[in-house]
Structures are given as C-alpha cells and as structure tokens.
C-alpha cells in the first residue's frame with residue numbers, strides 16, 4: 001500500500017526515545033522529512049545520524065517560550081503537514097494526593113503548550129488543505145489506571161481537545177486523532193517494571209511476566225507496531241479517519 005506521504009513534513013514530539021523515536025523513524029522510512037523534538041537532542045542526533053531528512057530539534061514542552069520559538073521557526077520554513085503530539089508521562093499518585101501545583105504544571109507541559117503549538121501550526125495546514133494531527137495518550141483515558149490520577153485527568157483533556165478540533169477542521173482536509181498505547185515495550189516500561197519490582201521486593205522478570213498475563217495477546221507491544229498505526233493515520237490513505245480514539249493495546253482495555 002502506498003501511503004502517499006513521501007515529501008511531507010512532520011513534527012514528532014517526545015522523539016528522543018520510545019514511542020516518539022519509533023514514530024519519527026517510521027515516518028522517515030516513508031520519505032517524510034521529520035523534525036524530531038525532545039530535550040535530549042543528543043539522543044535524537046545519534047539515531048538521526050546519516051538518515052536523510054531526519055532533523056533533531058531541542059525542545060522542552062514545559063517551557064512556553066521554547067514552544068513559541070519552535071512554532072515560529074517551523075512556520076517561517078513553510079510549516080508542517082503532520083504533527084505527532086507526544087511527550088513524557090507525569091509522576092504516579094492518587095487523585096487525593098495530587099496538588100493544585102502539580103495539576104497546573106503538568107497540564108501546561110502535557111496539554112496547554114501542545115494545544116498552543118498545534119493552534120499556531122494549523123493555519124499553514126489549512127492553506128495547503130491537508131494535515132494530520134495525532135496525539136499519543138494512554139489506555140487510561142478509556143479505563144482510568146489506578147494511582148495515575150494526573151495522567152488519567154490530563155490525557156482525557158487531550159482527547160476532548162482532539163475531538164473538538166477534529167470537528168472544526170475536517171472540512172479543511174485535516175484529520176485529528178488520538179492513539180492509546182496499552183503496554184508498549186519502551187525504556188519507560190522497563191523503568192516502571194523495575195520500580196514495581198523494587199517496591200514489592202520481587203524480581204523484575206516476575207513483575208513483567210505478571211503484567212504480560214493481564215494482556216490478552218500475552219506480550220507487550222513493540223514500538224514499531226505502535227508506530228505503524230500512527231504512520232497509517234498520518235497517511236493519505238487514512239483521510240476518512242478523524243475524531244477517533246484508536247487502541248493499540250493488545251486487547252488490554254476491557255470495555256467494548
């Protein structure tokens with residue numbers, strides 16, 4: 001299947017490792033020019049070395065001035081056709097323990113600054129009559145995950161924003177969708193399993209095995225499998241998919 005996106009330009013956020021890196025590489029393999037952004041720009045430079053059209057961009061999503069700067073830089077060079085909204089997850093904790101300060105600071109980095117960046121980049125997409133906006137959230141937006149109050153709450157706002165925007169720009173040839181990872185095997189998942197093993201005084205392999213048993217497919221997803229779905233959503237072939245939430249979770253979410 002020809003995805004028809006060779007020559008398009010994409011901004012992939014949270015692209016120094018894990019899902020963002022796999023998405024940047026997946027789009028790049030389809031001939032898309034990719035601006036891959038994160039704080040650890042050296043890590044992006046390491047995998048972008050020798051890859052044509054893959055450009056590292058230093059960006060801290062918690063810093064609104066940096067977000068504004070990137071938007072301006074991209075618009076001056078013609079804007080982008082594809083935006084992948086992705087970034088770090090907030091710390092764990094209960095709803096009762098989450099402070100006002102924590103809600104505000106994480107909402108700024110994970111939602112408000114992203115919304116602003118997309119709003120700034122949208123007019124250039126409208127001018128071209130084509131665009132793709134894909135936001136990485138979590139299975140927690142359909143089935144809230146215990147002890148992840150900040151993630152469940154803030155990512156749900158991203159879903160509501162995405163659906164609202166999808167309706168507004170559908171007539172401009174722009175699709176806006178959300179993808180929901182269940183348990184995809186990135187460094188972050190290894191770190192979470194290691195932290196759980198430490199907390200419960202068990203072996204990390206045991207923690208991972210138990211975690212895999214809760215997934216109908218019996219395994220963690222691969223970042224490339226996640227990136228393939230995102231790349232399809234970014235393609236010309238997915239023109240009739242908008243305002244949707246797509247599960248990439250091996251069947252983990254229990255509801256239909």
Ligand SMILES: NC(=O)c1ccc[n+]([C@@H]2O[C@H](COP(=O)([O-])OP(=O)(O)OC[C@H]3O[C@@H](n4cnc5c(N)ncnc54)[C@H](OP(=O)(O)O)[C@@H]3O)[C@@H](O)[C@H]2O)c1
Pocket residue numbers: 013014015016017018019020037038039040041059060061062086087088089090109136137138139181182183184185186187188189
């Ligand atoms: N993997 C899963 O199974 C899974 C499941 C549910 C939800 N998620 C969520 O999906 C997202 C990606 O998952 P992942 O496993 O790839 O996570 P990850 O390995 O922690 O990667 C997060 C990426 O975001 C970047 N980032 C973090 N804070 C940032 C900031 N302030 N400004 C700019 N970039 C920032 C990180 O790079 P720098 O540190 O270099 O900035 C990194 O490239 C995360 O939000 C995660 O919580 C993942």
